[in-house]
Amino acid sequence: xxxxxxxxxxxxxxxxxxxxxxxxxxxxVTSCVSLIFITEYYRHLLPLAENSRDRILAAAIGVVPFAxxxxxxxxxxxxxxxxxxxxxxxxxxxxxxxxxxxxxxxxHRAAAISAFASGIAFLIPTLLVGSPFPRRFTLTAGQLRGxxxxxxxxxxxxxxxxxxxxFQLASPEDMYKFRSEISLPRWLQYAIGIVSGxxxxxxxxxxxxxxxxxxxxxxxxxxxxxxxxxxxxxSLLAPGWMLFLTVLCAYFETRMAVVLSLLLPILAGVLMVxxxxxxxxxxxxxxxxxxxxxxxxxxxxxxLDFYNDFFTTHQLTHFCQxxxxxxxxxxxxxxxxxxxxADSYHLGYFNASLFATEGIASVxxxxxxxxxxxxxxxxxxxxxxxxGLPPRFVLLSSGLLxxxxxxxxxxxxxxxHGAAVxxxxxYVAPRDVLGDRxxxxx
Numbered sequence: 410x411x412x413x414x415x416x417x418x419x420x421x422x423x424x425x426x427x428x429x430x431x432x433x434x435x436x437x438v439t440s441c442v443s444l445i446f447i448t449e450y451y452r453h454l455l456p457l458a459e460n461s462r463d464r465i466l467a468a469a470i471g472v473v474p475f476a477x478x479x480x481x482x483x484x485x486x487x488x489x490x491x492x493x494x495x496x497x498x499x500x501x502x503x504x505x506x507x508x509x510x511x512x513x514x515x516x517h518r519a520a521a522i523s524a525f526a527s528g529i530a531f532l533i534p535t536l537l538v539g540s541p542f543p544r545r546f547t548l549t550a551g552q553l554r555g556x557x558x559x560x561x562x563x564x565x566x567x568x569x570x571x572x573x574x575x576f577q578l579a580s581p582e583d584m585y586k587f588r589s590e591i592s593l594p595r596w597l598q599y600a601i602g603i604v605s606g607x608x609x610x611x612x613x614x615x616x617x618x619x620x621x622x623x624x625x626x627x628x629x630x631x632x633x634x635x636x637x638x639x640x641x642x643x644s645l646l647a648p649g650w651m652l653f654l655t656v657l658c659a660y661f662e663t664r665m666a667v668v669l670s671l672l673l674p675i676l677a678g679v680l681m682v683x684x685x686x687x688x689x690x691x692x693x694x695x696x697x698x699x700x701x702x703x704x705x706x707x708x709x710x711x712x713l714d715f716y717n718d719f720f721t722t723h724q725l726t727h728f729c730q731x732x733x734x735x736x737x738x739x740x741x742x743x744x745x746x747x748x749x750x751a752d753s754y755h756l757g758y759f760n761a762s763l764f765a766t767e768g769i770a771s772v773x774x775x776x777x778x779x780x781x782x783x784x785x786x787x788x789x790x791x792x793x794x795x796x797g798l799p800p801r802f803v804l805l806s807s808g809l810l811x812x813x814x815x816x817x818x819x820x821x822x823x824x825x826h827g828a829a830v831x832x833x834x835x836y837v838a839p840r841d842v843l844g845d846r847x848x849x850x851x
């Protein structure tokens with residue numbers, strides 16, 4: 410079924426474009442409704458003013474110009490940049506809405522304009538640059554089989570070593586309390602990040618493509634077993650998230666699957682809150698809404714609010730938060746930025762996306778769009794590396810990185826979480842073997 414969708418992915422019919430545009434419009438509206446509920450129920454955690462008709466109207470008017478940019482997602486073909494661009498589009502949309510309610514004293518209008526320009530600057534290269542790299546080396550079917558035979562045992566070894574250092578069976582509600590106590594060697598942090606962010610998702614996508622479902626299930630099991638070691642929501646939710654993407658890819662064209670991958674979870678949270686307000690569900694509705702709509706979607710957007718406030722009154726980093734640069738240049742921050750955010754706002758240790766870290770923190774809101782453009786050019790390297798691979802395979806193998814990129818800086822996602830490794834794997838992956846009609850199935 411997916412083969413037919415992917416074969417038609419380049420040239421969608423007018424009806425399919427209409428459906429994709431309608432789904433995108435529904436996503437924008439649903440996201441805004443979700444943010445209204447976020448403001449109502451989580452003002453005690455975020456610096457937000459109360460909902461009012463005037464503020465909601467101002468926020469709705471404010472997001473319209475950026476929301477209109479979503480039409481580009483109905484016109485461009487799928488790529489890794491398309492998927493990540495849509496997730497970052499949602500992040501910027503959320504911030505432009507929330508900034509109307511922000512109680513921080515920085516210049517909200519200038520920050521909203523900067524966010525708008527940063528979003529556009531990032532989308533231009535990630536959606537337009539996709540020409541393939543010259544192919545100097547490609548794995549054979551046998552070499553791919555050997556690589557997969559190494560990835561799974563290597564993951565088991567890294568997992569076993571991780572359990573020797575840390576193993577804590579904490580509930581989702583307590584994970585943030587115990588995560589601050591985790592202390593892993595730097596080399597092991599890199600190993601876990603690369604294995605769980607790149608190697609296992611790549612292997613999972615390969616096994617799904619080859620219909621080796623038992624091995625694909627093993628990859629998902631290994632991903633969730635990293636949760637007691639890392640206590641991250643990405644590890645905890647990884648199996649469900651990867652299966653969700655797989656089902657979407659089986660029944661929808663890949664671009665529609667990207668849109669639905671955010672629309673459906675957000676819509677489910679909104680419906681649960683609506684039912685709760687009418688007394689049809691208990692308080693358990695907020696366990697889902699708080700995990701998905703608040704922490705997974707709204708918090709990455711709200712992080713821009715915190716970073717704008719902090720770096721309006723503090724020195725910029727000028728990229729000195731990047732470890733190699735910190736060794737050769739003076740830096741006013743001797744600890745990770747997440748620690749300074751925790752000390753200043755008492756919301757725990759949270760990182761932020763490239764728009765906050767490589768943008769606002771490094772160069773300020775005025776130059777943040779230029780930084781976003783450069784970051785977009787870096788992401789476009791992934792487009793070029795993956796050119797020629799089946800869209801479903803690219804989406805599944807990058808499924809966890811989509812969640813990681815909206816929560817951590819670009820440099821950390823590339824190095825610590827293995828995005829650069831995944832780009833390399835895409836580059837050397839054999840197109841004839843991984844296609845919808847593979848020449849040889851390992």
